[in-house]
Amino acid sequence: MTSQQNDKSLASSNCIEEATRLQVLDDYHILDTDPDIAFDRITKLASDIFDVPIALVSMVDEGRQWFKSAIGLEDRETPRDIAFCDHTIRNNEPMIVPDARADERFSTNPLVTGAPKIRFYAGAPLQTNDGHTLGTLCIIDNRLRHDFGDRQMEQLQDLADIVMAELDLRKTILERDQLQRMLDKALNYANVAVWELDTTTDQVKWAGAAAEIWGSDVSEALVSGDDAFERIVKEDLGQVQAAIEAARQSDQSYSAEFRINHPEKGMRWLAGHGNFDMNDGVALLSGVNFDITEVKQQQALSELLTRELHHRMRNLFATMRAIITLTRQASTSIEDYIERVEGRLKALHRAQSVLLNADFLSGSIHALMKEMSDAYPRIKWQGEQHSLSENAMVALSLILNELATNAVKYGALSNRAGGVKFDWTVSTTADDGTQELQFVWQEHDGPPIKNPPSKSSFGTQLIERSVRDNLGGRLERDWNIQGLICRIAMPLK
Template identity: 45%
Template sequence: MANERDEDVAARAERLRLDTLREYRIMDTAPEPAFDRVTKMVAELFGVPIALVSLVDDCRQWFKSAYGLDTSETPREMSFCQYVIAEERPVMVSDVLGDPRFRDNVLVTGDLHIRFYAGVPLRAYNGAILGSLCVIDREERGPLTTVELERLEDFAGIIMAEADLRRIGAERDEARRALERALDFSGIATWQYDARTDRLRTQGAGAELWGSGFETMLATGNGFFGLVHPDDRAALRAILEESIANGTPYAAEYRVLNPERGVRWNAVRGDWDVRSDDAMLTGVSIDITEQKSRQENANLLMRELHHRMRNLFATVSAIISLTRHAARDVDDYVERISSRLDALNRAQNVLLGANFMTGSMHALMREVEAAFSRIRWSGPDLLLPENALVAMALLFNELATNAAKHGALTSEGGRVEVRWSQDPEDSEPRLFRLTWAESGGKDVVVAPDRTSFGTLLMERSVRNNLGGTIERRWEPTGLVVDIALPARWREA
């Protein structure tokens, strides 16, 4: 069990080491003077023919710098540096022929003819050993002194400091590229403005905000104002001048003339970045056209709702007033008012289920059918504006209420069939035609001897509100109502 745990620890350490080596993005890169100067200096200082910066991955050792050696890499199993990694400390061999680890190595027995080796770890920022800085001699020599070994470790530190500069620079460049891509995708541009020279620098989604070729226009503040909508230039200049004069934050919303996308709204926010004796106005710009559109739609919707509420209250007030004159007593008044308010509620349910301004004929008929279950209907689905929907809802409510009190719906076998259609588009005049046909009532229906408020309400809804005609016939089978209106509604 102890051996298994040790193997797991070793495997995790090796994974960390290899991951760290990849972080440096240094393997197989071109020679660099900063590393070559160190190996040359080390070789001369220690009086050896070969000095190497050796980096070891999972299968090979690769030389970032090789003074005195033409080979760029060797297999890992041949390398001396693997023992520096394994032992995590400097390794020095002054008699390779007497060391069983090295005496049969091809680097000893072959043309390279290694007889002396000293290598110190190249430690990364997190302690992982990536390889070694080593000195090699083809002649036998005594071991390095403690001072010499410390000096070699100092050079290894210089090597890793240079490698860390490369790593940090690569990470910085990658982060900058990622930020630029994120800005491009987000529709945001960053900018910096020097008020003293009028110079302007931008990054990010400039083409999306200002259009192609924006770089030329946005090289200066004056050039930027050439992209601003003429109606917004004076106000935007005044805001910028106030910010420059007082050192206050800069914030505005303005329109731009984007050559590809037309007039767009931008929001800009900036503040002063003070550095010693100069100050730069630094900020961001973002396209807010969609937000502006939603805001305008919301304002339009609020105005429409306000208009509709006024119409609704006026309708309710008229119903209350006129029903009062037609009611026989308080109970009858409450019943009639409740029924007509239910009809208005059905119309509002349909409008709320859509866009507040139009409603579906089918949706309205489903509401009517839910209140009066033996009504059947058929016809094309049409989109009715709010006033027409309310008028139709009141019309159907009066017809259904009368049928429930005096007509077909007084008996279990009674039925109401509602059918409608629109004339072909080339008809003149083109009409919407609806028929309400009752059948199966328990009594023979006859024309009433007086005109009720409900009848007046139906005629007002059809003639005054919808601009049509209504005709009622008391057939032996039941009441038949024919309605004709101008065909103004489009299909849903």
């Protein structure tokens, strides 16, 4: 490797080292901060010990030297290219200049030829544990000094190490505070309240999302354990206190779920977890709280839906059993039995499909009529959207199935010209203001009807019982010569 290549390699290495040093200096967040008495004490002590008018804690930035503390100098910074401390930084070791006017490096320096007329300089590097020099602790005199030897430099370095320890402490505190802020943000985002209970003084400290979970007044109103206990719902307080005492006696974790009276949100469910720690003989219970109200609500809803599903399944099987049994008794042949059972089971399926696509508890009349239109395209329907309970939905589906089946066999749907109009409206009775749903099934252009049926079939009985028992309504039928008109009225709940 040539000499020129060596020079380029060395320059590149120095640039990388300097960039790293500047980044480390930036990580200390010390530049351009306010004066600090901790550093001023050290520079004053250095001025007194070494009997000099000027003592500085100097940080060497990219283009300047900046003074964190300055005794005997009003300027807060000077350009780096005239800074004595820059030489200390570059050499990374203590430097003594007994007579600046006689030193070719500084004899023409404006800080020597002009104010503050530096004659003597001694600087000790401020070095991090991993070897990066941030600046110096330096002392300056405007008179020649040949009395500054190894012992004095050792003392100056000791003071520089104290400055560095103060810088490290300050950096640790800043990092701790930054981590605390990050933790607080994370706890707030995660909606976690953090607390610490001193069981001797009964004092509580709060952090994280405590104001969100316990109430916006948490820092003023809940300063003691008793204050927090008063916010817990009375019925749950005993088991919370018992869980805390059990954790204390057994040296195990504390865990409980309980309700509180939140001042802004009303009753809320919280989960609490914590552990006891001993600190100088004082038992501290530290823990967290989570708002589990939505989880509890989902559990309650799931239990409700499960019970409702079991209830529906029992009703469904009972209905299917009744249909199969009664259809068998009324059928004239095995083919007739299969056909009628299949049609009625399809009616049940239509009702269940509508219910399953909603909330299990109710279903849309529009959704049911769309299912009917798919099975019987010549049934035209019109009416406003309304929801019916599960029982009413099953009943209406069975009623429509019986009407449609009879229309296909004997009525308007038995020929190509006929059709059915199915409409419904809401009306209010004059007596008590109760609203009713009024359905009208009207067949047209079917075979002329001369007389109503001579006897009541099982399908007719099914319609009558469903209207009366399941819908709590009224039924009227008119065997008009143009086709059957069936009117059903039921309370709108």
